[in-house]
Amino acid sequence: DIQMTQSPSSLSASVGDRVTITCRASQSIGNYLNWYQQKPGQAPNLLIYGASNLQTGVPLRFSGSKSGTDFTLTISSLQPEDFATYYCQQSYSTSEGLTFGGGTKVEIK
Amino acid sequence: QVQLQESGPGLVKPSQTLSLTCTVSGDSISSGTYYWSWIRQPAGKGLEYLGRVYASGSTNYNPSLKSRVTMSVDTSRNQFSLELDSVTATDTAVYYCARLGAYYDQMDVWGKGTTVIVSS
Secondary structure, three states: OOOEEEEEEEEEOOOOEEEEEEEOOOOOOOOOOOEEEOOOOOEEEEEEEEOOOOOOOOOOOEEEEEEEEEEEEOOOOOOOOOOOOOEEEEEOOOOOOOOEEOOOOEEEE | OOOOEOOOOEOOOOOEEEEEEEEEEEOOHOOOOEEEEEEOOOOOOOEEEEEEEEOOOOOEEOOOOOOEEEEEEEEEOEEEEEEEOOHHHHEEEOOOOOEOOOOOOEEEEEEEEEEEEEOO
16 A cells, blocks of 8 residues: 655744655555644645646645656645644545555644 | 535444434536545544445455445435444544545545444
């Protein structure tokens, strides 16, 4: 099955910082990678789909990119409302399940 | 605006079957445009995909739970359902339903989630 290794598991950053989160797939998954933001007590919210497509309504400071089997979520200038946990999810193999990464908690420095 | 709402018992006894329903509003399951899925999250832990169901009743399940999971759809009520057999305490979690977007299977609309506790 496809494993998604997300790093770091947590990070501390300040408002205005540029933040990058990485997700590595255990095999090639094309562009079948999605990113979500989850705040405490809430359902996850889709940010990026297909590795680099911004979901409607999501601020432009969020972006996604891909290099081989490495995928990156970038927040160009961290805002107070961005402190949350972020998850990647592969959708390449539906027969093996749409697996999530372990999550990255972004905390206030 | 598409909305999803989970419903079902919040407490299930060990060895029994967990049953949840997701009611869809603002979209029609029978249109056949999307798959509909279930995800769960134990307290303080990450997300786990359980499986998906299509309007026709076709399903795909997480292999790790395949022997215990059944998903179905009721297009007349615009609902889809989850059954998880032989539950144990490790099945205690917040259960979410979500719509899977076309092509990339992105979970683009989520329910608010419902907490299910497995305890005697």
